[in-house]
Amino acid sequence: MPTIYNNVCSGLCPASCRLKTHVQNGILTEVKGDPHDLYTLGRLCAKGYTLLESVYSPERVIYPMKQIGKGTNSWQRISWEQALTEIAKIIIRIKDEQGNLWPVCLDQSLGTKGVLNRSVEGFFNSIGLITKIIGSPCESAGSDALRLSYGSCKKPAPEDMLNSQLIIIWGGNPAVTSLHQMRYVFEAQARGAMIVVVDPIFTATAARSDLYFQINPGTDGDLALGIAKVLLEEDLLDRSFLENYTKGWPEFRSLLKRLDLKDLASRTGIPVSEITELARIYGGHKPATLWLGCGGQHTPTGGQNYRLINVLPALTGNIGIAGGNVHYFSKDIGDFPSVFTDLSATEAWNSQDKKELLEHRRLGTGGVASLRTLDPPIQLLWVAGRNPASQDPDSDKVKQGFREIPTIVVADLFMTQTAQFADYFLPVTTPFEAEDIVISCWHYGTAVNEKAIEPVGECKSDFQIIRELAAVLNRMTPGFSRFPVEREAAEWLDLEMQKLYPLLGIDHYLELAGGYQRVNLAPVPWQDKLFLTPSGKYEFPLEYSKVQGTPPFLNPSAVPGSSKVYPFRLISRRSSFLLNSQFGNSARLKSLENSSVILINPEIGRLKNIVTGDKVKLYNQLGELGFEAYLTPSVPPEVVVAYVGAESGGDGLNTLVPLAENDLGDVIMGVKGFSFHQSYVNLYKVIK
Amino acid sequence: MINQKIFLVDPNRCLGCKTCQIACAVQHGLPPGVFLRKVELVELSGPAQIIKYYISTSCHHCANPECFRLCSEGAYRKLRNGVVVFDQAKCTGCGTCLGSCPFGAPIINPLNGKVIKCDMCYGKIEDHESPYCVASCPVGALKVIDAEDVKGMALDLKRRLPGMPRIEITQPSVRYVAVAMGQQIFRRRVPREGGRE
Ligand code: SF4
Ligand code: SF4
Numbered sequence: 087m088p089t090i091y092n093n094v095c096s097g098l099c100p101a102s103c104r105l106k107t108h109v110q111n112g113i114l115t116e117v118k119g120d121p122h123d124l125y126t127l128g129r130l131c132a133k134g135y136t137l138l139e140s141v142y143s144p145e146r147v148i149y150p151m152k153q154i155g156k157g158t159n160s161w162q163r164i165s166w167e168q169a170l171t172e173i174a175k176i177i178i179r180i181k182d183e184q185g186n187l188w189p190v191c192l193d194q195s196l197g198t199k200g201v202l203n204r205s206v207e208g209f210f211n212s213i214g215l216i217t218k219i220i221g222s223p224c225e226s227a228g229s230d231a232l233r234l235s236y237g238s239c240k241k242p243a244p245e246d247m248l249n250s251q252l253i254i255i256w257g258g259n260p261a262v263t264s265l266h267q268m269r270y271v272f273e274a275q276a277r278g279a280m281i282v283v284v285d286p287i288f289t290a291t292a293a294r295s296d297l298y299f300q301i302n303p304g305t306d307g308d309l310a311l312g313i314a315k316v317l318l319e320e321d322l323l324d325r326s327f328l329e330n331y332t333k334g335w336p337e338f339r340s341l342l343k344r345l346d347l348k349d350l351a352s353r354t355g356i357p358v359s360e361i362t363e364l365a366r367i368y369g370g371h372k373p374a375t376l377w378l379g380c381g382g383q384h385t386p387t388g389g390q391n392y393r394l395i396n397v398l399p400a401l402t403g404n405i406g407i408a409g410g411n412v413h414y415f416s417k418d419i420g421d422f423p424s425v426f427t428d429l430s431a432t433e434a435w436n437s438q439d440k441k442e443l444l445e446h447r448r449l450g451t452g453g454v455a456s457l458r459t460l461d462p463p464i465q466l467l468w469v470a471g472r473n474p475a476s477q478d479p480d481s482d483k484v485k486q487g488f489r490e491i492p493t494i495v496v497a498d499l500f501m502t503q504t505a506q507f508a509d510y511f512l513p514v515t516t517p518f519e520a521e522d523i524v525i526s527c528w529h530y531g532t533a534v535n536e537k538a539i540e541p542v543g544e545c546k547s548d549f550q551i552i553r554e555l556a557a558v559l560n561r562m563t564p565g566f567s568r569f570p571v572e573r574e575a576a577e578w579l580d581l582e583m584q585k586l587y588p589l590l591g592i593d594h595y596l597e598l599a600g601g602y603q604r605v606n607l608a609p610v611p612w613q614d615k616l617f618l619t620p621s622g623k624y625e626f627p628l629e630y631s632k633v634q635g636t637p638p639f640l641n642p643s644a645v646p647g648s649s650k651v652y653p654f655r656l657i658s659r660r661s662s663f664l665l666n667s668q669f670g671n672s673a674r675l676k677s678l679e680n681s682s683v684i685l686i687n688p689e690i691g692r693l694k695n696i697v698t699g700d701k702v703k704l705y706n707q708l709g710e711l712g713f714e715a716y717l718t719p720s721v722p723p724e725v726v727v728a729y730v731g732a733e734s735g736g737d738g739l740n741t742l743v744p745l746a747e748n749d750l751g752d753v754i755m756g757v758k759g760f761s762f763h764q765s766y767v768n769l770y771k772v773i774k
Numbered sequence: 775m776i777n778q779k780i781f782l783v784d785p786n787r788c789l790g791c792k793t794c795q796i797a798c799a800v801q802h803g804l805p806p807g808v809f810l811r812k813v814e815l816v817e818l819s820g821p822a823q824i825i826k827y828y829i830s831t832s833c834h835h836c837a838n839p840e841c842f843r844l845c846s847e848g849a850y851r852k853l854r855n856g857v858v859v860f861d862q863a864k865c866t867g868c869g870t871c872l873g874s875c876p877f878g879a880p881i882i883n884p885l886n887g888k889v890i891k892c893d894m895c896y897g898k899i900e901d902h903e904s905p906y907c908v909a910s911c912p913v914g915a916l917k918v919i920d921a922e923d924v925k926g927m928a929l930d931l932k933r934r935l936p937g938m939p940r941i942e943i944t945q946p947s948v949r950y951v952a953v954a955m956g957q958q959i960f961r962r963r964v965p966r967e968g969g970r971e
């Protein structure tokens with residue numbers, strides 16, 4: 087009989103599916119969805135079915151390795167003792183030579199969502215002040231938009247969509263990214279709700295909608311303004327909400343009056359009559375909800391555009407009511423303080439010496455290429471749960487930056503594009519090999535992830551790695567790290583969860599094994615209409631907060647675009663079989679889809695004599711990348727579409743994407759997000 | 775009297791996520807790249823509208839199975855509930871059935887050189903459970919029903935959908951919910967072209 091354990095699929099996916107894991111003689115024999123998971127009902131996605139084989143994959147790196155010469159692919163297996171001692175020596179030497187640890191840099195993200203993940207940052211805090219790469223390449227501009235409008239980034243519970251009469255899915259493709267939520271969308275549709283999709287691409291989600299609008303990429307703010315103007319003109323407003331709970335309505339109203347609907351319409355590519363129809367639909371269905379994807383905010387004015395979209399629920403009083411509001415991200419969970427991030431090197435904070443650094447040096451995400459130009463330059467980079475060589479824009483520069491950094495440590499499962507530039511590869515555990523807790527950022531389901539098997543090879547969890555590194559450092563230089571090395575993972579987890587226990591209705595995290603538990607946040611946000619903005623009201627976007635220095639919007643889409651040289655806008659879409667670059671190693675998933683396919687409109691195919699299956703090259707000022715053409719009317723003629731995480735000849739899609747900030751992200755995260763969808767390319771057919 | 779089991783496929787729910795396809799392969803222990811079920815995109819453009827849907831298919835458990843008719847070893851059988859099953863012990867791996875099936879359902883299992891085919895997970899059906907594929911679909915786009923049930927259903931059921939080849943001779947035991955496409959506002963007239971991924 088197998089022993090059954092509780093696990094969680096911990097990659098960067100909002101579903102965080104609970105798993106039931108079967109183990110026999112210390113070997114995983116089956117991984118299934120947990121039927122008691124109220125969000126998934128025990129159904130995984132295709133990726134979830136490959137979790138077991140990824141544990142035993144021959145491509146997985148299972149011993150600590152040292153590369154003799156960056157990018158040479160000449161790796162030597164070394165012992166943990168050697169790896170950690172050599173890394174510790176470098177850290178100590180930096181501190182001795184430099185007097186501080188700014189030349190040590192941490193680039194970490196949520197490659198795995200376990201709570202213990204925070205220990206890595208905690209460890210670095212415990213040795214002193216370092217350089218941290220901060221910010222988010224993901225949702226940050228959109229999150230700021232919500233924060234500025236409502237004072238905080240909150241979302242309704244997933245099942246609140248069942249209360250909606252209208253669901254507008256804008257700038258996202260949940261048929262690929264949120265399968266389980268689509269169950270609610272279909273259920274709402276079956277009960278009579280109307281499903282509207284706004285997207286430049288006729289996606290799998292759009293194909294299932296009742297009404298689809300193909301919008302010019304990056305003009306979401308114009309469309310929102312157009313809808314708002316019609317709502318005003320046709321008096322489809324909730325006056326009582328506007329009068330009682332908002333700030334800036336009179337000014338915003340006069341601004342709307344000044345705008346020309348024809349002008350807005352022509353920018354969006356959607357005719358005035360159709361914008362009017364959409365506005366009437368939105369104004370005529372209550373409750374109506376908006377589900378915003380990440381796609382629309384990855385444009386130069388993405389933050390402003392998301393602020394403008396968030397005007398619509400205010401105009402119609404769709405805030406704080408069941409079935410209304412905006413489904414985006416919630417920052418509520420992330421707001422809980424962490425015992426790990428509270429760690430600090432007393433030495434640094436208590437110093438009377440004025441010359442002592444007082445803060446970590448912070449650098450925006452995507453800044454890897456500039457690490458060597460800082461003063462003092464970075465000498466040691468630690469990468470955990472991230473793959474910047476694949477996922478950061480302008481990958482060639484990122485890789486060049488890596489070449490110049492004297493020591494790079496990568497903790498990962500597979501030999502990623504980033505790991506190819508590592509000096510030390512530290513093999514980490516999968517969720518099945520170490521205990522942790524995972525909290526979904528979408529449905530707040532909170533689950534304990536049990537250790538089901540011993541780690542394969544010599545793999546260790548990120549937590550265990552830094553814990554041992556702290557011990558080695560202290561052995562070499564007593565007191566170097568204040569990380570409490572004697573504290574076990576279980577104790578950390580208990581401490582870390584203290585704040586959440588009341589909201590989960592439990593006294594200890596092990597109770598989470600008993601069944602589905604969810605952090606008890608309000609299923610409908612803002613019911614009390616007590617907004618967390620400075621005014622306490624919903625705030626119209628008249629200008630950005632002074633902190634931003636971002637000018638007020640007037641012409642959201644007036645940003646330079648295509649040229650004769652690079653006439654096609656490159657937009658990336660998500661694949662059902664990848665989470666960014668994660669799962670890219672699975673032979674089974676690769677057999678389901680060619681990830682290096684490029685979608686081209688048939689008109690362009692005719693013009694360039696390209697048919698489906700042809701080899702084509704995409705190029706721009708940054709580089710060139712090979713794809714296989716797929717002709718489809720689902721993409722507009724001036725746009726080409728590739729998968730996020732697409733790889734070709736060892737290079738990723740982001741080789742062709744310039745490093746360009748968008749306009750928000752710095753309110754919550756400290757630095758702005760990225761304009762992933764602002765890359766222009768040309769293409770040609772490769773003649774065999 | 776056979777009360778045929780039927781796959782009921784709803785293209786208005788199918789996301790194209792291929793969870794069903796992979797759930798089947800993994801739970802049958804098939805090597806990577808070998809599948810008993812496939813999910814395909816159908817995309818056709820008309821003058822004002824794109825017809826676009828995903829469809830998940832496997833063995834159609836036909837009423838007149840060609841595989842059954844052509845296999846010289848008698849490896850195919852049709853069960854009382856209409857499920858077409860296959861006996862690997864009798865299979866010589868000759869491959870005649872591969873070409874006979876209009877849906878390409880029987881395939882060679884590279885692990886043993888013999889044919890393997892969807893058997894509607896009949897053991898599970900006998901135990902009143904769902905096949906792996908049906909049980910895995912996150913949105914319930916796939917079901918197994920009895921032929922008797924078809925008449926009483928409120929849904930508009932079809933034997934084939936736009937863009938599918940017309941294959942009637944074998945009398946497939948699959949029904950599709952009629953595809954519903956919403957209104958589409960394109961920035962330009964849709965060019966007449968399309969294809970399958
Ligand atoms: S990737 Fe997401 S949907 Fe798929 S199994 Fe993991 S958590 Fe679930
Ligand atoms: S699992 Fe369901 S939604 Fe996904 S491809 Fe299969 S039938 Fe379609």
Ligand code: SF4
Pocket residue numbers: 797798799810811832833891892893894895905906907908
């Ligand atoms: S019924 Fe069983 S064998 Fe047939 S496709 Fe589904 S899971 Fe595979």
